[in-house]
Amino acid sequence: MGIPSQSLYPLPRINQVKSVMGLKRNTRYSRFTVLSDVGEEGLHRLRQARVAVVGVGGLGCVSALQLASLGIGVLRIVDRDIVEISNLQRQHLYTDESVGLPKVEAAQQRLEKQNPDITVEAMALSVTETTAERIVEGMDIIIDGLDRFAPRYALNRACVKQKIPYVFAGALAASGNMTTIVPGETPCLECFLGDVDDEQPTCATVGIYPTILGVIGNLQVHEALRLILGRPLQLANRLLYFNIETLDFHLIPISINKDCPVCGDNTEGKELQTDLDVTVTELCDDQTFLVHARVPEAIDIGRASKILKKHYKIISKSALGIQIQFTDKIQVSVVGEGNILVKGVSSSEEAEAIYHQIIDLLREANH
Ligand SMILES: [Zn+2]
CATH class of the missing domain: 3.40.50.720 (NAD(P)-binding Rossmann-like Domain)
Structure with missing residues (x-):
């Protein structure tokens, strides 16, 4: 195949260029x-x-x-x-x-x-x-x-x-x-x-x-x-x-399914059953679990950092999150509304126990 006789992207003529340049875009x-x-x-x-x-x-x-x-x-x-x-x-x-x-x-x-x-x-x-x-x-x-x-x-x-x-x-x-x-x-x-x-x-x-x-x-x-x-x-x-x-x-x-529990003819009694009171998810990164409550906890990051500082070493703090050294091997991050990431544990049970420990500490300080 030779070079195409006409460019795929022909250059605009001069008057077209002027009209484009002239517009206040x-x-x-x-x-x-x-x-x-x-x-x-x-x-x-x-x-x-x-x-x-x-x-x-x-x-x-x-x-x-x-x-x-x-x-x-x-x-x-x-x-x-x-x-x-x-x-x-x-x-x-x-x-x-x-x-x-x-x-x-x-x-x-x-x-x-x-x-x-x-x-x-x-x-x-x-x-x-x-x-x-x-x-x-x-x-x-x-x-x-x-x-x-x-x-x-x-x-x-x-x-x-x-x-x-x-x-x-x-x-x-x-x-x-x-x-x-x-x-x-x-x-x-x-x-x-x-x-x-x-x-x-x-x-x-x-x-x-x-x-x-x-x-x-x-x-x-x-x-x-x-x-x-x-x-x-x-x-x-x-x-x-x-x-x-x-x-x-x-x-x-693909087509609409008449029996769909969300948009079908009868959606009664077909609520999502996915959310437990506390959900623990293993993340892509090794030994990291994310724990959050069904109803998010309102956590003020500034105040939480003051409380956590008394008990743990703060690794980093920003507007929406804090990272602490929980033990030698375990790091915990508190992110936004009640999301707690636990890094360095091998089971979801261990992650959930740490979640409750941190949340209880933050709640106690409220009283
Ligand atoms: Zn549907």
Whole structure:
């Protein structure tokens, strides 16, 4: 094959260049507004939009950074975790200086630097049936950056209830999948993927190619963009499967399930049974457990740090989190509303016992 006779990207004629230059466009967004089907109207819609990225890990870092750069009006970010050194190879909102900070705090600082035009709201919260509605409230679109199904089910139910579109996605090893859920118009998550437990392989056990996160995270943002611009969705009623090693790209038709416990004909008595009073989750990082209560504890980080300082060595403290040396081998972080990360223990029982010890200490000091 020779060189194509015509360039794929022909240079504009001089008078076209002048007309583009002559318009008083905000230079930051000029490469976006110049798109013939976007224009100033498209930018205006984007600047008015409110989008939540729930989970700012591998996928959420990609979508949040892209949304911030695009100039989304309000970007809400939600996560309960702290930054670990093993995150840095693929979670590009964080640097070595972020290690130990609550993810939402480090992400907020980075995103506000990325684009000072936008408003970033940080929520250091676990997604549960009791918090999901608060997380989605007031948002136009929810972007999934989660890595477990229990919180996804809670989020899906809150989105169906509040009629908010939810761009579901997941990625593991070399493949990812996603779909766009529009309540009332497309199947919801439980229509086509109900009853998945979280005893699945994770990125800690089977690994993940950071490149798949870039693809899926950007496709999620592109679907959100189409929603904001009022275009037909590419992934409504279709589940995308993509593998970055084989380059398999499948679009699988999915449909509303009449018996769905969330959006079907009879939803009575089909409440989520996932939330115990206290939930313990083993995280991707070795010997780290996250413990949180169904109803989050309101913890004032400034006051908590004063109390904890009397008993333990403080490793780090920031606006939304504190890290302490609990014993020689065990570190504990208190993040946002009642999330306690215990690092250096080998069982969930041990992590839960430490959680209660810390929470009791913080409660006692209240009296
Ligand atoms: Zn459904």
